[in-house]
Amino acid sequence: MTYTITYFPIRGRVEHARxxxxxxxxxxxxxxxxxxDEWSSFKKKGLDSGELPFGQVPVLHDDKLHLAQSGAIARYLARKHNKYGANEEEMALNDMMFDMGIDIQNIYVKFIFDESHKQKKEEFVKEVKGKLDLVEKFMKRQGKPYLASSEPTFADYLMFEVLDVIKRQQDDILKEFSHLDSFYDKMKSRPNIIAYRQSDRFFEKPVPVEDA
Ligand SMILES: N[C@@H](CCC(=O)N[C@@H](CS)C(=O)NCC(=O)O)C(=O)O
Incomplete structure (x- = not known):
């Protein structure tokens, strides 16, 4: 059975799973x-049928399973496809780094949906850099090519996506974080990721905001 991902025509909260x-x-x-309007009627039908358990997207459909919550989706795919980490310690650290990625994503979401965000960019960059510094130090201690593992896991796909979206606001934001910078480049140059991002399956816009 092929998975179906239900979402808006943006990267948003499901790009890591894609x-x-x-x-x-x-x-x-x-x-x-x-x-x-399309969303309003879709939401109502989805709540009635159970196909949108909480009336929100993303939802991953796998046969009779209708899975909401982006973190649950990521972990389900990671467990099924062996992208969670090589052992218990790695899995725990990947959980930790995924949640750190969500914390950074939430800083971005709060910033970009603020109507006066253009005036708050300096504050935003400072707050994000504070988090990136912690991730950088973690990577340095770990000494792994990806966040906590030697192969990409669900946490790496999220962190890459978050960095990519933040770089759209400030392209040189990784210049003082050498581990994160080379992690970003490594993820970005994976052949299947390059092909995907050049395909018509890829949505350029992270969120429906003009300068996002
Ligand atoms: N915690 C949920 C949040 C889901 C969420 O906020 N979805 C938004 C789009 S990103 C949505 O469905 N908005 C439309 C609505 O609530 O009617 C997750 O991570 O999946």
Missing amino acids: LLLEDNKIPYKSQVVQFG
């Missing part, structure tokens, strides 16, 4: 819902 699937050539379909 990256995991694409990078590992795991087939999936996209069910793209447009914002506005």
Whole structure:
């Protein structure tokens, strides 16, 4: 059974799962819902049928399973496809780094949806750099090519996505973080990720905000 990902025509909160699937050539379909009236009726139907358990997206459908919550989706795919880490310690650290990635993503979401965000960019960059510094130090201590493992895991796909989106606001933000910078380049130059990002399956926009 092929997975289906239901989401809006953006990268948003599900891009890490798309990256995991694409990078590992795991087939999936996209069910793209447009914002506005289409979403309103879709949401109502999905709540009634149980296909959108919480009336929100993303949802991953795997046969009769309708899985909401982006973290649950990432972990489900990671467990099924052996992208969680090589042992208990790595798995725990990948959980930790995934949640750190979500913390950084939430800083971005709060910033970009603030109507006066253009005036708050300096503050945003400072807050993000504070978190990146902690991730950088973690990577230095670990000494692994990816965050906590020697192969990409669900946490790496999320962290890559978060860095990519943040770089759209400030391209040189990684220049003082050498481990993160080379991690970013390594993820970005993976052949299946390059091919995906050049394909019509890829949505350029992280969120539906003009300068996102
Ligand atoms: N904690 C959830 C948040 C899901 C969420 O906020 N979804 C938003 C889009 S990113 C949504 O469905 N908004 C439309 C609505 O709530 O009607 C997750 O990580 O998946």
